[in-house]
């Protein structure tokens with residue numbers, strides 16, 4: 116990586132992509148990480164958890180994209196306030212660089228309410244729109260010197276502080292933890308947890324058969340009783356024994372927390388906003404990565420937690 | 425577009441993508457253009473022509489990607505010498521910024537010889553590799569404030585100096601001039617010209633039928649007598665009358681010179697290195713753009729010229 120200023124013009128920058136390492140020792144090798152977050156709402160718990168991520172912050176760039184509506188405006192203000200505080204605060208907490216983008220297209224739905232968001236008939240338009248937001252953010256923030264991209268949803272409120280190093284240590288092209296949600300069990304009145312994200316799965320013959328009978332623009336969805344796919348869901352692969360390192364190959368991935376080697380994106384893997392093998396967004400991304408020769412892997416016993424509305 | 429330095433850290437940059445205009449008056453609106461060139465060989469005529477492009481150079485960023493082999497090394501040295509000269513020279517010729525990348529994967533073929541390059545059995549691997557190079561360049565240089573991307577091959581040696589404004593004036597998502605080649609007619613001994621690029625076409629029922637019978641990983645190729653597609657090629661649509669503004673809708677495009685609204689790429693449109701509807705690279709890109717709702721257009725009578733080996 117060589118950077119030289121010629122005359123009084125901005126620099127001519129030269130990058131040998133061979134010299135951008137992507138290793139199991141990302142801290143030792145000073146590897147740059149880009150954390151990308153599409154954000155419809157700001158949660159303080161997300162920011163507090165992000166602050167606790169103990170990968171060196173001066174190796175981390177942050178990228179956010181927020182919708183251009185009332186909720187997005189409120190989230191931008193809240194986010195900006197936290198950023199200002201952090202970047203003015205203790206040097207060790209400051210990030211390398213931060214980009215905030217506002218979308219130039221409207222989200223298809225008015226409501227960010229969980230029930231409304233998850234309705235099956237709303238999924239295609241909603242996830243196509245999410246794909247566009249993710250692509251826009253990705254294409255404009257990825258650099259030639261980025262080693263890793265961590266996709267992290269704005270409602271992920273709890274992860275191990277060693278999230279990045281832990282995932283990178285597995286040396287996988289795409290790797291996804293198991294996304295759970297904490298709640299209070301109404302029967303026992305005690306804290307409990309349940310699976311939240313059903314987009315990380317292994318394909319099934321049933322899903323393949325449904326897909327084969329579909330029209331070219333139809334999509335398969337996971338987690339809806341109307342469409343029983345019998346895919347093997349990572350959500351249910353967690354074991355009592357709790358071997359945190361257990362790896363399973365996946366055909367679809369969720370994007371709540373997802374570590375990707377930057378080369379996968381540089382090769383062209385993005386979030387298809389159109390049906391791609393009847394899949395879209397993060398699930399289509401896993402399929403596209405596979406077409407490019409990169410295998411997705413999941414960690415059933417390594418957990419991150421989604422906000423509970 | 426607002427940029428503010430917080431503390432002594434690199435800037436927090438905020439972009440409202442709505443404020444990045446993409447209009448038919450790109451100079452009047454000071455729109456940023458990114459010129460992207462994959463480069464296996466350096467031609468002085470390419471650089472001289474680039475210098476004559478009269479879109480304000482301080483609105484133009486340049487991005488190059490070169491293979492990491494002997495020819496690529498030689499091309500990098502020659503390119504670097506011209507860049508240094510330009511960026512140290514008269515202020516009005518200097519570009520806004522320049523990025524040079526070296527590939528981290530090997531080209532599949534040893535020879536850059538035209539005959540070898542164009543052999544049908546070499547096309548799939550060669551164009552998959554070219555797609556990866558284009559994607560790598562695109563994903564790492566596109567910014568939130570880029571309005572237009574001009575793809576320009578390193579062997580395009582002659583274009584109108586008003587190329588960018590002329591193409592932008594059409595207000596099309598993807599627009600492609602007709603790529604010709606000058607030669608000396610061996611019968612008359614006089615200068616003549618002939619079509620060079622056959623990747624800009626309108627689809628045909630025959631091509632669709634061939635595709636329908638293909639295996640999922642097979643690709644359609646244009647310009648090979650072994651595979652007669654009967655597509656309508658823009659190469660042959662040029663008219664004597666020479667209405668330079670004539671527009672035709674296209675289903676496939678070539679990438680020798682190709683102007684793209686940056687939003688098309690930001691939406692996710694890239695160069696598929698895998699068969700996408702049996703198409704790859706620039707032809708697959710046109711199809712992918714179409715899936716995202718963007719129509720490609722060609723200008724049969726507006727010409728650019730390819731080097732003659």
Ligand SMILES: Nc1nc2c(ncn2[C@@H]2O[C@H](COP(=O)(O)OP(=O)(O)O)[C@@H](O)[C@H]2O)c(=O)[nH]1
Pocket residue numbers: 152153154155156180181182218222232233244245248267268269270
């Ligand atoms: N930029 C942007 N982000 C969004 C939009 N809708 C949701 N998000 C964010 O995208 C991520 C996933 O969306 P979410 O609604 O939480 O999905 P769910 O948890 O699967 O229901 C979260 O980080 C949201 O804040 C949108 O319209 N634009």
Ligand SMILES: Nc1nc2c(ncn2[C@@H]2O[C@H](COP(=O)(O)OP(=O)(O)O)[C@@H](O)[C@H]2O)c(=O)[nH]1
Pocket residue numbers: 461462463464465489490491527531541542553554557576577578579
């Ligand atoms: N980075 C990179 N560029 C290449 C490679 N092969 C060709 N190119 C460039 O890609 C463009 C198209 O390739 P070219 O061989 O001219 O294609 P053709 O004119 O269709 O035969 C030209 O600008 C080449 O210089 C490669 O392996 N790596």
Ligand SMILES: [Mn+2]
Pocket residue numbers: 268270421
């Ligand atoms: Mn969520």
Ligand SMILES: [Mn+2]
Pocket residue numbers: 577579730
């Ligand atoms: Mn060429």
